Amino acid sequence: MTTTVHGYPRIGPDRELKRACEDYWAGRADADRLDAVGARLRRGVWETLRDAGVAHIPSNTFSYYDHVLDTAVLFDAVPPRFAGVAAGRRDRDAELRRYFAMARGAADAPPLEMTKWFDTNYHYLVPELGPGTRPRLAGGKPLSEYTQARGLGIETRPVLLGPLTFLMLAKPAAGAPEGWRPLELLDELLACYAELLGALARAGAQWVQLDEPILATDAGRAEPEALRRAVEVLGGLAERPRLLVSTYFGPIGHQALEILRNSRIEGVGLDLVSGPESVSDVARVLGLPGKTLVAGVVDGRNVWRSDVPAALSALSSLLGLADEIVVGTSCSLLHVPIDLDAETGLDPLLRERLAFARQKVDEVVLLGRALAGGDAAVEAELERARTAAAERTPAAFRDQRVRARLDALGPDPVRRRAGGAEAESALPPLPTTTIGSFPQTGEVRGARADLRAGRIDRAEYERRMRAEIDRVIALQEDIGLDVLVHGEPERNDMVQYFAEQLDGYATTQAGWVQSYGSRCVRPPILYGDVHRPAPMTVGWITYAQSRTAKPVKGMLTGPVTMLAWSFVRDDQPLADTARQVALALRDEIADLERAGIRHIQVDEAALRELLPLRADRRAAYLAWAVGAFRLATSGVAPSTRIHSHMCYSEFGDIVGAIEALDADVTSVEAARSRMELVDDLAAAGYARGIGPGVYDIHAPRVPSVEEIEAALRAALRAVPPERLWVNPDCGLKTRGYAEVEPALRNLVAAARRIRAELAAAG
Ligand code: GLN
Ligand code: ZN
Numbered sequence: 001m002t003t004t005v006h007g008y009p010r011i012g013p014d015r016e017l018k019r020a021c022e023d024y025w026a027g028r029a030d031a032d033r034l035d036a037v038g039a040r041l042r043r044g045v046w047e048t049l050r051d052a053g054v055a056h057i058p059s060n061t062f063s064y065y066d067h068v069l070d071t072a073v074l075f076d077a078v079p080p081r082f083a084g085v086a087a088g089r090r091d092r093d094a095e096l097r098r099y100f101a102m103a104r105g106a107a108d109a110p111p112l113e114m115t116k117w118f119d120t121n122y123h124y125l126v127p128e129l130g131p132g133t134r135p136r137l138a139g140g141k142p143l144s145e146y147t148q149a150r151g152l153g154i155e156t157r158p159v160l161l162g163p164l165t166f167l168m169l170a171k172p173a174a175g176a177p178e179g180w181r182p183l184e185l186l187d188e189l190l191a192c193y194a195e196l197l198g199a200l201a202r203a204g205a206q207w208v209q210l211d212e213p214i215l216a217t218d219a220g221r222a223e224p225e226a227l228r229r230a231v232e233v234l235g236g237l238a239e240r241p242r243l244l245v246s247t248y249f250g251p252i253g254h255q256a257l258e259i260l261r262n263s264r265i266e267g268v269g270l271d272l273v274s275g276p277e278s279v280s281d282v283a284r285v286l287g288l289p290g291k292t293l294v295a296g297v298v299d300g301r302n303v304w305r306s307d308v309p310a311a312l313s314a315l316s317s318l319l320g321l322a323d324e325i326v327v328g329t330s331c332s333l334l335h336v337p338i339d340l341d342a343e344t345g346l347d348p349l350l351r352e353r354l355a356f357a358r359q360k361v362d363e364v365v366l367l368g369r370a371l372a373g374g375d376a377a378v379e380a381e382l383e384r385a386r387t388a389a390a391e392r393t394p395a396a397f398r399d400q401r402v403r404a405r406l407d408a409l410g411p412d413p414v415r416r417r418a419g420g421a422e423a424e425s426a427l428p429p430l431p432t433t434t435i436g437s438f439p440q441t442g443e444v445r446g447a448r449a450d451l452r453a454g455r456i457d458r459a460e461y462e463r464r465m466r467a468e469i470d471r472v473i474a475l476q477e478d479i480g481l482d483v484l485v486h487g488e489p490e491r492n493d494m495v496q497y498f499a500e501q502l503d504g505y506a507t508t509q510a511g512w513v514q515s516y517g518s519r520c521v522r523p524p525i526l527y528g529d530v531h532r533p534a535p536m537t538v539g540w541i542t543y544a545q546s547r548t549a550k551p552v553k554g555m556l557t558g559p560v561t562m563l564a565w566s567f568v569r570d571d572q573p574l575a576d577t578a579r580q581v582a583l584a585l586r587d588e589i590a591d592l593e594r595a596g597i598r599h600i601q602v603d604e605a606a607l608r609e610l611l612p613l614r615a616d617r618r619a620a621y622l623a624w625a626v627g628a629f630r631l632a633t634s635g636v637a638p639s640t641r642i643h644s645h646m647c648y649s650e651f652g653d654i655v656g657a658i659e660a661l662d663a664d665v666t667s668v669e670a671a672r673s674r675m676e677l678v679d680d681l682a683a684a685g686y687a688r689g690i691g692p693g694v695y696d697i698h699a700p701r702v703p704s705v706e707e708i709e710a711a712l713r714a715a716l717r718a719v720p721p722e723r724l725w726v727n728p729d730c731g732l733k734t735r736g737y738a739e740v741e742p743a744l745r746n747l748v749a750a751a752r753r754i755r756a757e758l759a760a761a762g
Contacts, residue, residue: 003054003328004056004058005049005300005329005360006061006248006333008045008048008049008061008332009045012041013342015512017518018518018519022518024096025100025104030093031091031093032092035092041062042059042145043152047154052358052362054364056207057156058157058159059145060145061334062145064096065103066103066516068161069099069125069127072170074142074196075166077133079102079112082109102125104698112125112127112128114126119249119610119612120609126170127170128170129170129176130172130173130176133185135189135191142200143200143203150203155204157205157206158208159209160210162245162246163193163210164183165213165215165220167186167189170182187229190229190234193234194233194237198239198240200240200241202239205241206242207241208244210243210246213247213249215247216247216274216613217249217613231264232263245269247270247271248296250274250614251278252278253281254284257278257282260291261285261287261288261289261291267293268294269296270296272297273298276314282322290323291324292325295328301335301336303355303356304569305353305355305363305385305388306360308366308386312370315327325371327364327367327368327371336513338357343511350506350527353388353392366382392569393528393569397528406580416637428482429722429758432481432751433483433484433485433691434731435601435730435731435732436494436553437491437731438487438740439733439735444468465490466543469487469489469544472485473552476548477548479745481550482551483552484544490540493521494565494731495521495524495557495566497557499526502531503531504526505524505530507525508522508524523565538588538595541592545597551598554589554592554597554601556585556603558603558607559629561603563581564606578628579627581632585633589632593636593637597640600641603644603645605646605647608646608654610625622654622660629644642662642663643664643666644661645666645730646658646669647668658686664689665689668690670711675692678714687723689723689724690715691726692711692724693730694711694726694728694747695728697730702743703743708726709754712750712751713754716754728744
């Protein structure tokens with residue numbers, strides 16, 4: 001019985017990658033320094049896996065920014081607008097500059113669109129491919145990482161993003177004819193993979209992993225011919241390593257399994273955590289004779305210790321169905337924090353139920369040894385694991401009062417509405433606002449750090465936060481925004497801030513997970529029944545409101561997002577957990593209202609992200625997601641304006657749900673996806689306020705008045721002016737004032753120009 005993992009976190013135990021990239025971007029470090037950090041981080045991962053006893057170690061799971069971007073660059077799918085970056089230079093620095101320009105934008109070149117990696121909170125950059133794209137093998141990253149490991153005496157299995165997933169995640173480049181699909185490049189791209197596989201084989205690679213998570217989606221399942229073609233071409237190559245087609249984030253169904261079974265591919269990886277039915281699918285296609293089956297039984301996406309007996313029985317039911325069973329993780333460990341040993345503050349009762357990446361590696365190894373059998377030392381460890389799995393949620397993690405209140409509330413509370421509420425509002429047409437956060441300056445972060453370290457007391461901390469709120473309110477008044485925000489200076493993170501104040505939630509000290517590029521988040525752990533012991537935001541918001549005559553928006557994080565960006569208990573349906581969070585928010589909203597706050601925003605940035613990959617599971621999800629939002633927001637007076645905000649992604653398949661949330665105004669990411677959403681919403685009959693983001697806050701540049709005006713005009717083609725709100729596409733916390741202030745001034749100027757025109761037109 002052997003063992004492997006699909007991938008391991010790449011940011012480094014102390015987020016070394018983040019610092020190295022940011023130093024490079026800021027000109028504090030050169031390309032050599034950055035590359036040296038990269039090499040050190042890769043080495044650290046390989047040695048960790050080797051020392052833990054993992055038999056098959058992956059390589060090329062490292063990335064400076066994103067593995068989809070790496071793949072686009074590897075195959076030369078670089079849109080022409082980046083040709084001018086470091087033009088004429090061919091050195092390593094120029095190569096890196098072009099790479100990072102695609103991720104972050106350059107002077108005249110907006111970056112690639114960024115969106116969620118399947119239903120995770122990792123973001124990838126969307127490749128742009130057109131009929132004119134000529135893929136060719138243009139880089140050597142997989143090869144050089146393989147050779148680096150080999151030089152250290154570590155044999156690895158290079159991991160490549162598979163051709164189907166790469167093409168199906170790409171979008172047609174601007175100018176591609178209507179109906180053209182990136183999948184049309186399959187044959188040309190397969191030739192590039194062939195060349196790369198040949199080179200890897202010559203360098204000594206025994207196995208290569210092709211990641212094809214797209215096979216778990218409806219879109220992937222709908223393309224059996226593309227899969228057949230890919231495995232036929234790659235399987236038939238004369239010179240290649242053995243191939244492991246790795247799938248994850250759901251079951252791939254028996255049709256794809258059958259294609260893989262009948263191909264010359266040597267290995268198949270299945271996610272048995274999100275697709276336990278794969279075990280019977282494998283049986284249904286009569287097994288995978290002659291092949292290696294990587295059985296993903298250790299959850300790569302959550303932080304709970306494995307249910308060892310369940311994992312062992314899944315593994316034993318596979319025995320005999322393939323030539324070789326390899327114990328693995330359900331997907332890359334990219335999605336969990338690195339090491340539980342770094343946590344010293346967790347309740348021991350909780351801690352003994354957790355496993356981070358490093359501990360999951362141990363679980364994989366333990367399961368491998370257990371299945372191999374005959375190892376007495378393993379028995380004791382197995383016994384410990386069994387006890388830990390037996391009682392996931394001890395009585396200490398439960399709260400009967402919360403359960404009783406929810407039962408008494410009954411399902412689906414409905415919002416009271418009254419005609420004429422709009423008339424009460426003194427807002428101009430095309431009201432301007434922001435999504436909530438303002439730049440988190442060194443002082444703001446410093447104040448939080450000082451409080452945590454005990455260098456200042458609570459009173460001094462409050463004083464500093466209030467001073468910051470004063471500054472942010474004054475700035476917004478000066479800029480001329482209509483609905484103000486307090487700026488969220490007290491929030492380290494929009495989920496963690498609430499998690500810290502809710503019972504049933506724990507936060508970590510170093511549980512960082514990569515979100516995109518150098519941005520890492522520390523998802524809290526929702527382990528028990530959720531309860532709000534005291535108001536969470538009322539003090540800050542009412543203070544901000546006391547400093548201005550303009551309305552200040554209260555700012556909360558919605559139930560779905562609270563779950564999506566946390567690690568959540570898996571001992572009860574997500575729907576039940578969401579209702580508990582919603583109840584806490586409902587109480588907070590009631591308190592805000594009582595304190596005189598008239599606009600309350602409940603961010604559901606992650607509504608789209610938790611959408612099941614498979615269509616047949618979506619309706620049930622949307623029903624509870626919408627229900628939780630309404631439970632949180634339906635208690636307000638008719639005149640209170642409920643705002644919501646969502647970021648990223650294509651919303652085509654949830655427009656109905658956006659409507660059903662019953663919010664008065666919804667702001668959404670739209671700048672990077674060119675206002676397409678507004679058309680979708682209009683087509684779906686959405687009839688409430690909409691604030692399509694008019695510029696992309698993720699790019700470090702200042703949008704001009706004309707650019708914003710053009711975005712607004714595009715939106716106005718689908719929404720009438722009385723329902724159009726003007727705002728950036730997300731919170732501003734990751735930006736600096738040098739960009740934010742001119743950008744918001746341009747935003748207000750653009751809105752005013754259009755207002756003036758509307759007024760003139762009568
Ligand atoms: N209110 C949050 C902010 O402005 C929303 C962030 C988000 O959508 N990711 O930071
Ligand atoms: Zn957002």
